[in-house]
Amino acid sequence: xxxxxxxxxxxxxxxxxxxxxxxxxxxxxxxxxxxxxxxxxxxxxxxxxxxxxxxxxxxxxxxxxxxxxxxxxxxxxxxxxxxxxxxxxxxxxxxxxxxxxxxxxxxxxxxxxxxxxxxxxxxxxxxxxxxxxxxxxxxxxxxxxxxxxxxxxxxxxxxxxxxxxxxxxxxxxxxxxxxxxxxxxxxxxxxx
Amino acid sequence: xxxxxxxxxxxxxxxxxxxxxxxxxxxxxxxxxxxxxxxxxxxxxxxxxxxxxxxxxxxxxxxxxxxxxxxxxxxxxxxxxxxxxxxxxxxxxxxxxxxxxxxxxxxxxxxxxxxxxxxxxxxxxxxxxxxxxxxxxxxxxxxxxxxxxxxxxxxxxxxxxxxxxxxxxxxxxxxxxxxxxxxxxxxxxxxxxxxxxxxxxxxxxxxxxxxxxxxxxxxxxxxxxxxxxxxxxxxxxxxxxxxxxxxxxxxxxxxxxxxxxxxxxxxxxxxxxxxxxxxxxxxxxxxxxxxxxxxxxxxxxxxxxxxxxxxxxxxxxxxxxxxxxxxxxxxxxxxxxxxxxxxxxxxxxxxxxxxxxxxxxxxxxxxxxxxxxxxxxxxxxxxxxxxxxxxxxxxxxxxxxxxxxxxxxxxxxxxxxxxxxxxxxxxxxxxxxxxxxxxxxxxxxxxxxxxxxxxxxxxxxxxxxxxxxxxxxxxxxxxxxxxxxxxxxxxxxxxxxxxxxxxxxxxxxxxxxxxxxxxxxxxxxxxxxxxxxxxxxxxxxxxxxxxxxxxxxxxxxxxxxxxxxxxxxxxxxxxxxxxxxxxxxxx
Numbered sequence: 001x002x003x004x005x006x007x008x009x010x011x012x013x014x015x016x017x018x019x020x021x022x023x024x025x026x027x028x029x030x031x032x033x034x035x036x037x038x039x040x041x042x043x044x045x046x047x048x049x050x051x052x053x054x055x056x057x058x059x060x061x062x063x064x065x066x067x068x069x070x071x072x073x074x075x076x077x078x079x080x081x082x083x084x085x086x087x088x089x090x091x092x093x094x095x096x097x098x099x100x101x102x103x104x105x106x107x108x109x110x111x112x113x114x115x116x117x118x119x120x121x122x123x124x125x126x127x128x129x130x131x132x133x134x135x136x137x138x139x140x141x142x143x144x145x146x147x148x149x150x151x152x153x154x155x156x157x158x159x160x161x162x163x164x165x166x167x168x169x170x171x172x173x174x175x176x177x178x179x180x181x182x183x184x185x186x187x188x189x190x191x192x
Numbered sequence: 193x194x195x196x197x198x199x200x201x202x203x204x205x206x207x208x209x210x211x212x213x214x215x216x217x218x219x220x221x222x223x224x225x226x227x228x229x230x231x232x233x234x235x236x237x238x239x240x241x242x243x244x245x246x247x248x249x250x251x252x253x254x255x256x257x258x259x260x261x262x263x264x265x266x267x268x269x270x271x272x273x274x275x276x277x278x279x280x281x282x283x284x285x286x287x288x289x290x291x292x293x294x295x296x297x298x299x300x301x302x303x304x305x306x307x308x309x310x311x312x313x314x315x316x317x318x319x320x321x322x323x324x325x326x327x328x329x330x331x332x333x334x335x336x337x338x339x340x341x342x343x344x345x346x347x348x349x350x351x352x353x354x355x356x357x358x359x360x361x362x363x364x365x366x367x368x369x370x371x372x373x374x375x376x377x378x379x380x381x382x383x384x385x386x387x388x389x390x391x392x393x394x395x396x397x398x399x400x401x402x403x404x405x406x407x408x409x410x411x412x413x414x415x416x417x418x419x420x421x422x423x424x425x426x427x428x429x430x431x432x433x434x435x436x437x438x439x440x441x442x443x444x445x446x447x448x449x450x451x452x453x454x455x456x457x458x459x460x461x462x463x464x465x466x467x468x469x470x471x472x473x474x475x476x477x478x479x480x481x482x483x484x485x486x487x488x489x490x491x492x493x494x495x496x497x498x499x500x501x502x503x504x505x506x507x508x509x510x511x512x513x514x515x516x517x518x519x520x521x522x523x524x525x526x527x528x529x530x531x532x533x534x535x536x537x538x539x540x541x542x543x544x545x546x547x548x549x550x551x552x553x554x555x556x557x558x559x560x561x562x563x564x565x566x567x568x569x570x571x572x573x574x575x576x577x578x579x580x581x582x583x584x585x586x587x588x589x590x591x592x593x594x595x596x597x598x599x600x601x602x603x604x605x606x607x608x609x610x611x612x613x614x615x616x617x618x619x620x621x622x623x624x625x626x627x628x629x630x631x632x633x634x635x636x637x638x639x640x641x642x643x644x645x646x647x648x649x650x651x652x653x654x655x656x657x658x659x660x661x662x663x664x665x666x667x668x669x670x671x672x673x674x675x676x677x678x679x680x681x682x683x684x685x686x687x688x689x690x691x692x693x694x695x696x697x698x699x700x701x702x703x704x705x706x707x708x709x710x711x712x713x714x715x716x717x718x719x720x721x722x723x724x725x726x727x728x729x730x731x732x733x734x735x736x737x738x739x740x741x742x743x744x745x746x747x748x749x750x751x752x753x754x755x756x757x758x759x760x761x762x763x764x765x766x767x768x769x770x771x772x773x774x775x776x777x778x779x
Contacts, residue, residue: 065502
């Protein structure tokens with residue numbers, strides 16, 4: 001294990017229910033033997049606004065907040081939120097993003113426009129970008145509610161951690177009756 | 193014990209359990225809420241939501257005077273509410289240990305100000321501990337109870353959002369052994385703070401601070417981490433982590449107890465360095481005290497007093513500007529501010545207030561988002577419970593025609609927190625005024641906690657339930673009306689009628705929060721917009737529902753669309769459409 005800390009930004013829209021995904025991710029990292037810190041915000045920030053969580057792991061992690069500009073991985077549940085986060089990343093960053101648009105209020109009111117071709121714009125600077133068809137794959141697994149686990153599956157392709165550990169964490173963190181659904185969703189996300 | 197990943201709040205709950213806490217009391221408030229939600233899972237602890245923070249602390253004091261250990265938790269502004277008992281509790285001291293958690297919110301992630309509550313510890317003359325991660329949150333909670341009993345003082349444990357809501361790896365300690373029953377002990381000179389008794393307590397408080405200051409210089413909770421000997425840093429709490437990352441080579445005096453300061457330890461540390469930084473969030477609390485000791489430091493002339501620190505902000509302030517980002521999008525990115533949820537019952541009330549051009553005195557809760565466009569129906573917001581008192585004051589200075597425009601809005605939980613007092617004032621002093629209680633049956637913003645009007649307690653057990661109509665009537669208000677805010681026409685009509693009335697009236701806009709955990713609100717099939725009927729009038733957009741989107745390219749001049757993943761089928765938008773363009777899907 002090197003001393004370097006790896007920094008993952010998790011971004012999305014409040015209400016997308018990304019908490020479980022970030023809990024599973026941190027559990028995976030702890031099971032893999034890393035020191036882990038995760039920072040998120042609750043309360044008003046969760047009511048449909050932009051949400052940024054920080055997950056950091058390595059031999060020893062001090063700050064739970066990622067130093068600005070040092071994001072190694074961007075794990076995004078919505079396209080615009082991924083786009084917004086780009087200035088916080090290293091040039092070499094890997095990106096996993098759900099191919100989903102949720103319109104912000106100004107766009108819904110017809111006062112602002114949602115940027116076009118976000119995946120292409122992201123790829124221009126960050127070639128290692130995985131755009132995931134999260135909702136179709138979740139429906140294939142059995143429910144659109146498993147979309148965040150599909151996304152975890154896709155993220156797992158960008159991280160060097162055995163599948164068994166991801167599955168162990170899912171079994172541990174997900175209510176029993178949803179375990180099979182989530183394991184299917186994870187596998188579909190991980191598949192190319 | 194097995195390692196776990198715990199948030200600061202979960203770790204505090206665990207630490208309090210290990211310390212043998214008997215009673216835990218709180219009013220929910222971000223970022224403190226999860227402490228009680230977690231502590232309730234441990235055996236042997238009486239954990240409950242109090243109506244407000246003052247009552248929570250008073251419950252804690254009672255338990256402490258009965259010889260039990262008590263934990264009281266609140267967000268930073270909650271301490272303002274609890275300050276009255278706190279300052280005198282400092283004089284009485286404790287019997288069982290009492291720890292007050294103040295969860296501050298630098299950066300105002302979910303708050304109306306970013307006050308630095310370390311000042312309270314100084315003003316009330318009690319010790320304050322500041323953990324830097326979850327492991328320390330657990331250990332300092334335990335330590336705080338010991339210190340509370342050893343020094344006969346309430347102890348403040350101060351966290352910030354990045355401690356409360358950050359998770360890190362924790363090794364828990366052992367569960368407590370047998371925790372003794374409480375008992376009665378009469379001790380008037382200590383517990384009855386009449387002037388004659390309190391006068392004698394004050395010198396003890398001053399001596400206690402001196403003792404604590406001395407104690408702190410020899411305790412591992414305040415520690416020196418050796419570095420290369422060139423740069424010295426004094427820091428505490430979350431800022432310690434940023435200091436450690438920004439200056440890996442520095443010598444660090446890491447304070448766990450930030451009041452009273454361990455002066456001897458600081459003097460010894462400071463004497464070794466020409467360059468000494470104090471890295472702390474918000475106010476120069478440590479810095480000013482260190483300067484008052486005659487020690488020159490670099491601090492707030494470089495680090496901002498406003499907002500939270502981050503590793504980047506510390507680096508920029510003390511080392512230099514950051515490198516250019518790898519990618520900076522060259523177009524405007526639409527902001528995404530928080531918004532009321534699809535199906536939120538508050539939307540109908542605020543739409544009516546907007547249309548009636550009311551001057552709305554607001555309050556603290558999800559409904560403060562009624563401020564956001566397009567509803568844009570909130571004109572003031574100060575603190576919990578302020579809306580009604582603010583309205584009462586406004587009405588006193590306005591000309592007759594303007595008085596009727598003033599409407600106070602307040603949530604059910606906030607009303608029971610401190611709003612009732614404002615309503616008493618309004619009716620007692622004969623003002624006119626229109627008050628809307630936005631009764632969604634729960635404390636929604638903090639994550640749906642129960643309250644005295646919800647019918648359940650923190651454990652989820654059935655309990656008594658305040659009848660808001662009867663409560664208001666018993667205060668002397670004759671005009672109390674209940675409406676369903678999903679019925680837009682009736683909502684607007686009722687509010688308009690009561691605004692005209694030359695008396696105090698209360699409108700209870702009642703419908704449960706869409707996110708209710710218990711008695712779940714059943715989601716209905718999503719609606720759709722009939723493209724043949726939608727003329728693009730944008731009427732429905734005035735609701736500001738996240739599920740209704742504007743498709744500028746559709747139809748002749750744009751059309752509304754519904755995001756099926758977001759729509760909960762509340763059918764409020766249907767009432768906005770003159771062209772009957774909204775339909776219910778079959779699935």
